[in-house]
Amino acid sequence: MFTILEKILLITFLSSAISFFLYHLYVRLSIVFKGKGSFAFDHLLLRLKRLFDEVLLHKKVISKQRTIVGFLHLFVMYGFIFFGLITLNHFLIPFDIKLFSPSFKLNYFYFVGLPWAILCLIGILGLAYRRFFIKPKFLGEKSKTSAVVTLFIFLLMITYLYDEFHLWNSLLQYKVNWWLHSFVIGSFLFLIPKSKHMHLVLSPFNIFLKPFDNPDHAPVPIDLEASEEELDNLLLDLSRLSKNQALDIFTCVECGRCTEVCPANRGGGILNPKYHFILDLKNPMLENQDVNVVDKINVEAGWECTTCQACTEVCPVGNQVEKADEIRSFQVLSTGDVPQEYQKLLMNLQETGNTEGKNSSEILKELPEYTAEKEIVLWLGCFAKHAMDPNFVKSVRNFTKILDSASISYGVLSNEQCSGDPANKLGDKLTYQLLMDQNVEALKGVKKVVSMCPHCVVNLQKEYRKYHEINYEVKHHTQMIAELLEDNRININPGSLEKVTYHDPCNLSRTLNETEAPRKLLKASAPNYFELEEHGKETLCCGAGGALWWKKDTGEGRTHLLRAEQVIQSKTDTVVTGCNFCYGMMNQGIGPLTPSDQEKIQVKDIADIVAENLSN
């Protein structure tokens, strides 16, 4: 049926398409493998489960607000998977190799090929309609490759159905149809590696290899005794991405969800994580054939990031998007170009060990000092220690009231320094190390630490481990109170009858993975509890993260007001949170933003609402 010439033509076409594809894949992977660090394969089962959930079940693609579009994409993806056998069979026809018996082929067509061809058609046409007619802002500029892909998939399905339904009347018609189908498949191989469609190939690997910690920035250990050469190497290293980060960039599907959820972008900032943290780095990587592209990140955009990790949480292809840590470390350590307000903050940390530059703390004096026979260290953090929101002192007292009620002995460390979170987040790894080393020393011999500040918990529990061996256990106070409730060491009478909602702090929900403990306590205390639209791991940052609490208000950005606005619009009576910075931001935002005809919303910490309803 097929002539020798046709066979030669087919082999030439396919082998050039495959070579092209493999070459460009090789080019990209060889850059990826120049990245820092190594890919991790630990917790294999968890990784496989994640692969199953996020690829096969499309759990992130089909998220809350994106159900329809998620399903449309699912149809296209399964279309591709199920068409694998059909494609193989297709290309063997000219060589008279029969892969399937006629009955299997027929059954496969009716039960798999036909339904998925239709679903895939629906999928691709729906996605094209969205992209070219609804035009969601975050998809960005018109994408030519998307139009080509729409046409390709449409043609593939049509030519497939044309063939299977034997709609051809002559050999010529059959062959034209067959060649068209072949041409489209081959062309895909030319299209994929140089476009966002590379995600077809890379995203399963990227999701499998994604680090478990969010964020997962490499530590920057600084040895002040190092030689000139070692120092130069360290600084060079700061401009390099890790293997995971490099793979992210070639995997990006350009959907723009990271930008859609970004609080800095939503607040009117210039930060556009899709471009600034991912796509802007792609061409430089290809040009340099290397991963030394951190300096290509827009510095101003990097300073705007609240490091809330919403971008990473939402990414459907497993990217760890945020690179504020990398660009800030590079700026601070390499060039010393740091906004003045942050210089003041960093100087305070160096001089006094706290963010506010204070020499003494009232609440520290009021609380019992930790001694070895006490059960836990109550880690205050700068926010509580220096009453950065004067109302929060009451929340600290409420927490100690709960501890007293459960007869837990606790004490504070008089030599507690700032955990270093702002220095770490601002990229001043030297100041960070200075504070961390002092704290690790102060915590020697301590077994249990509890803190009301999720930022402190993240550092004491996760970040310090990157530099030191840690033998203590750290809990956030909501986790500890939830355990006390479970063990019946405290009793709660649900007495807060007003409407109550909860604001999930980014550090607690996304980084520490804790969304349940605070809810358990809230439900026990307040029967009229309801959820905000963006909650749990999909929470919206209060605007204080990434050391932005200390950023001077330039009057234009609204990042710090977005969440408070949502809370006001929810018409709740009380908003409860689990982070002192969120608490401060809510108080600062709600006051001025509340309309005159609305009652001012109460801001509480979990400790407040529990202490108010303690029954023993």
Next chain:
Amino acid sequence: MKIAVLTKAIPSYESLIRIDTSSKWIDDSLVNYVVNESDAYALEEALKIKESLADDSEVVVVSMGSEDKCSKIIKDGLAKGADRAILIDSQEKISDPLSIATLISDCIKDEQFDLVFSGLQSDDLGSGQVGVLLGEKLKMSTATLAIETQIQPSAIRVKRELESGWFQWLTIPLPASISIQSGINNPRYPSLKGIMGARNKEVAKHNSNQFSNNQLQSMVELYIPSNEKQAEKIEGDSKSVASRILEILKNDLRVIQ
């Protein structure tokens, strides 16, 4: 070009200020010393000039006071990019500008600096005179309150801030001593390379006892200003209340004319 930057260690704004037992000085033990704000701008201006000239220009941090207070701010200056430092080690509590300027002048006169930059004033004593007095002692031309500088061959062009939003451009011959207003540039943060490099930079130490030291001023007593709140309840009909408020605004507070 050789540029000296006068840099003073002052108590941080957040420090707890108490008077010591002599009632003539503050209690140092409670105080955290930091670099005087406008001096940081002066240093940045000097570093920018050095960078723009891109020759063998030198920036020298000059600091006076006890070593434990000054070493931190000297290190900071060197880490930011100053080439070397001169520490005038002085345990004495000298507060009058002329004595300070004389001491510094005696100490640095052999250096033949082309430029001396100082902050507009120190945030603790705030006399704002040392830079100008030093300029006179070293027979330099002087200018105060600079908000912009432009280097010219053997001269410097300075934009001076005057009152009510006015300013003045002035060209003065080198050598010159100029005091720098805060906010004229964006002081840098010491980079890691700068911090590491600072360890090998020279800090020349002079003892203030080497020089004649006739203090022209002596402190009689130092005290914390009393903090009083006053309230006046204005009663009467609306007309008399309004006229009383007007009177206060005009005569007592002088916020309206």
